[in-house]
Amino acid sequence: MMILTLVAGVANASLIIVITNVAETVSKGLHPSLVSWAIFLTAFGFYYGANQLALVRSMKIIETLLNRKRLEIADKLRKSELLVVDQLGRGRLYNLVAKETNHLSVTFPLIVDAVQQMVLLGMSLLYLLYLSPAAFLVFIAAIAMGYLGYKVIDNRFRNILLLVEKMQAQMLDAIVDIIHGSKELRLNTARSNAVAVAYRKRSDVLERLLVRTIEHWVALILLGSLSTFxxxxxxAFLFPTYVTGHKTIIFQLIPVLLFGMGTLWKTVAQSPMFIRAEVGLQSILKVDRELSESSSISPEEARAYSKPFLDFSTLSFNDIKFSYDRTDPDSYTVGPINLSVSRGEVIFLVGGNGSGKSTALRMMSGLYPLQSGWIGVDKVAASGKAVAGYRELFSSVFVDFHLFDRLYGLEDIEPGRVNSLIAEMGLADKVTFEDGKFNQLHLSTGQRKRLALIAAILEDRPVYLLDEWSAEQDVHFREFFYNSFIPKLRSEGKLVIATSHDEKYWKAADRIVKLDLGKIEWIKTAAEWADQ
Structure with a gap:
């Protein structure tokens, strides 16, 4: 591609030289020779062909590289630990993976053009040096002065672009809040107005930053015009009078200077796009490095590590503890928790909101790294990379669950079995599983939870984590969940750990674990709890 770009640039410069020479010939009352015509047409053919191939090649290269980088980041995201992904932030990830990669895709062909322009500039300078060393020195002086002004503008522009990137990520986070919090906003006008004010502030700041980027771009354009004129x-004014031998070639110097300066400042005018692309690329690579530095493990390795755990009888949680900020002693902490659970057992975690139930589930399943303590699988510690294999024991429906439209990993599932479960969950009139996916996901939260539970059932893992699953269900499906579904899992030898506020149904558990402020307050059997 670089060779093609150089060929196109040299051909472009040749066209300019031929045209200026033909102009000199015509000014003397002569006609262009056949040799001039042949050189002109040959140079144009090389310019057109090489330029087209270089641009096509550049697009293929950049799209291949961007696709590879998108796949790498997506791969690292799914292999990285949950806390690492959460800390990166949704807005930042959306902005980089989608917006910045698209900007790079658009900008890269301009870089190819800029290389051609630099080749053209080099050839023009050599021709200018041949015509007039004095004009060449003036041209170099003008470039040097323009470069100093460019560096001042460039440094400011880069700093502003970094701020723009951060603000765009915050804007994406804010709009996600508006979309996903639509119900809450419509029920509380004060909250809605506050969200609107916060969003407007961010939008106004982004507007001012973008205006400043335009101001810097305009400053570059004007700097180029100033240097050129x-x-x-x-x-034009000084050379014919004060520099000898330039009266006859002044008409040749002016076009060459125009071409040279036009080429240079065309590239300078495009430089804000290059700078923005570079800032975006560095941000993408920064996320890539952060993900690379975090611990990760492939699904294949995880499955290999899971094999020794699949036939477990007992899981033990030994003084396990987790803090959202280990550097802050006042940060919210869950644990230490000591608990042993067995296959075929149903455990309910109960307690008020904020008592640590959901965090405890994430600790028990290995999703959150333990600050202290250890998890035992039949008294064998699940630690290091083995934690990824340990996680293969679990199917879950968390409070903040994500419902996929397809049963990923279960592509060969019999559709009739899925639709039978859909009917059992009372969704046959709303959802159908066909062509490998659910045809409808725009459902109530309770109905979406039922679909998520179907996906968990079909995974057929030995341990089920169910986080407030019944919270959005009607009376019929609460009865079904506690009196039919959970007993069925127990009879199949599954271990069920569920969080619950439904005291009426706690008798369905074998043991009830009460949490308060992240610590176990008491553990009772269902019979002991009923007798209290």
Whole structure:
């Protein structure tokens, strides 16, 4: 691609040289020779062909590289630990993976053009040096002065672009809040107005930053115009009078200078796009490095590590503890928790909101790294990379669950079995599983939870984590969940750990674990709890 770009640039410069020479010939009352015509047409053919191939090649290269980088980041995201992904932030990830990669895709062909322009500039300078060393020195001086001004503008522009990137990520986070919090906003006008004010502030700041980027771009354009006209003015007004031997070639110098300065400042005018693309690329690579530095493990390795755990009888949680900020002693902490659970057992975690139930589930399943303590599988510690294999024991429906439209990993599932479960969950009139996916996901939260539970059932893992599953269900499906579904899992030898506020149904558990402020307050059997 670089060779093609150089060929196109040299051919472009050749066209300019031929045209200026033909102009000199015509000014003397002569006609262009056949040799001039042949050189002109040959140079144009090389320019057109090489330029087209270089641009096509550049697009293929950049799209291949961007696709590879998108796949790498997506791969690292799914292999990285949950806390690492959460800390990166949704807005930042959306902005980089979608927006910045698209900007790079658009900008890269302009870089190819810029390389051609630099080749053209180099050839023009050599021709200018041949015509007039004095004009060449003035041109170099003009470039040097323009470069100093460019560096000042460039440094400011880069700093502003970094701020723009951060603000765009915050804007994406804010709009996600508005979309996903639509119900809450419509029920509380004060909250809705506050969200609107916060969003407007961010939008106004982004507007001011973008205006400043335009101001810097305009400053670059004007800097180019100033340098160009000062140079042309010096050559046109001063050279014929004060520099000997330039009266006859001044008509050749002016077009060459125009081409040279036009080429240079065309590239300078495009430089804000290059800078923005570079800032975006560095941000993408920064996320890539952060993900690379975090611990990760492939699904294949996880499955291999899971094999020794699949036939477990007992899981033990030994003084396990987790803090959202280990550097802050006042940060919210869950644990230490000591608990042993067995296959075929149903455990309910109960307690008020904020008592640590959901965090405890994430600790028990290995999703959150333990600050202290250890998890035992039949008294064998699940630690290091083995934690990824340990996680293969669990199917879950968390409070903040994500419902996929397809049963990923279960592509060969019999559709009739899925639709039978859909009917059992009372969704046959709303959802159908066909062509490998659910045809409808725009459902109530309770109905979506039922679909998520179907996906968990079909995974057929030995341990089920169910986080407030019944919270959005009607009376019929609460009865079904506690009196039919959970007993069925127990009879199949599954271990069920569920969080619950439904005291009426706690008798369905074998043991009830009460949490308060992240610690176990008491553990009772269902019979002991009923007798209290």
């Amino acid at each position: 000062l140079l042309l003015g010096a050559v």
